[in-house]
Amino acid sequence: MSKEEDQLNNLSREERFKIAASNPLLAGIVYRVNEAENRRRTAEAQKKPPVVRPIIPTTVMQGDTRGLTQRQGLHTPTIQEIIARGNAPRSTEVVFDTNSNSMRQIDPLAPYTDFSGNFPKTVDPLKPVLKISHLG
Amino acid sequence: MTEKDTSAKIPFTNLVDRDKLTQAILSTFSAEELNTATQNKVFSWSDNFVDFVAQSDKNPLGEIARKVRFVKLLAEVQLHENLDAQGKKLFFDVDFEK
Numbered sequence: 042m043s044k045e046e047d048q049l050n051n052l053s054r055e056e057r058f059k060i061a062a063s064n065p066l067l068a069g070i071v072y073r074v075n076e077a078e079n080r081r082r083t084a085e086a087q088k089k090p091p092v093v094r095p096i097i098p099t100t101v102m103q104g105d106t107r108g109l110t111q112r113q114g115l116h117t118p119t120i121q122e123i124i125a126r127g128n129a130p131r132s133t134e135v136v137f138d139t140n141s142n143s144m145r146q147i148d149p150l151a152p153y154t155d156f157s158g159n160f161p162k163t164v165d166p167l168k169p170v171l172k173i174s175h176l177g
Numbered sequence: 178m179t180e181k182d183t184s185a186k187i188p189f190t191n192l193v194d195r196d197k198l199t200q201a202i203l204s205t206f207s208a209e210e211l212n213t214a215t216q217n218k219v220f221s222w223s224d225n226f227v228d229f230v231a232q233s234d235k236n237p238l239g240e241i242a243r244k245v246r247f248v249k250l251l252a253e254v255q256l257h258e259n260l261d262a263q264g265k266k267l268f269f270d271v272d273f274e275k
Contacts, residue, residue, distance in 0.1 A: 054273040062254040065201035072205050072247050 188226040
């Protein structure tokens with residue numbers, strides 16, 4: 042590495058670009074320093090171990106869970122209750138998506154899905170809401 | 178890198194100096210690369226602008242494409258600095274991380 046490359050190496054990219062813009066004869070050296078930095082960054086990124094996300098214990102319940110949740114002091118709203126809520130502020134809750142094995146937020150007022158990605162075209166108001174609770 | 182990223186038509190004005198950009202290109206590209214670039218019509222020079230077409234069906238030239246992007250950034254830095262000197266601001270920032 043030449044003396045100029047060594048000095049440029051200690052500067053930020055912005056400073057290097059400004060030097061090259063004002064002194065274009067140094068542009069080639071700045072380019073080489075930048076490319077070397079890019080290669081170093083790529084190598085460092087490849088060295089880092091993959092991020093391991095902690096597994097959050099969850100219980101997934103499907104279907105009519107009103108009996109269960111009432112015993113636990115919770116209440117699963119029915120479609121009628123949700124409709125009656127009207128413009129009540131929406132809240133989201135976190136559920137465990139068994140398809141993707143990850144946590145995600147759902148909007149309790151949005152039409153539910155069975156996680157196959159297919160939303161039902163119509164919702165039967167008499168059918169209890171599919172409730173998946175995160176109890177962990 | 179896509180064609181959109183690297184293709185650039187840079188006009189020479191009092192804000193982007195033709196001589197400085199020419200020097201930067203001569204400093205960055207080797208003679209062989211300049212030959213290849215010329216043969217593949219990567220550069221199109223005129224008195225008023227330089228047109229880069231670094232990445233296309235005719236020019237799948239990775240290293241040359243990266244150098245074109247570098248020179249294009251230098252032109253943007255020149256533009257910013259000259260506008261700053263005139264007390265003007267541009268609406269975009271130069272992305273130095275490219």
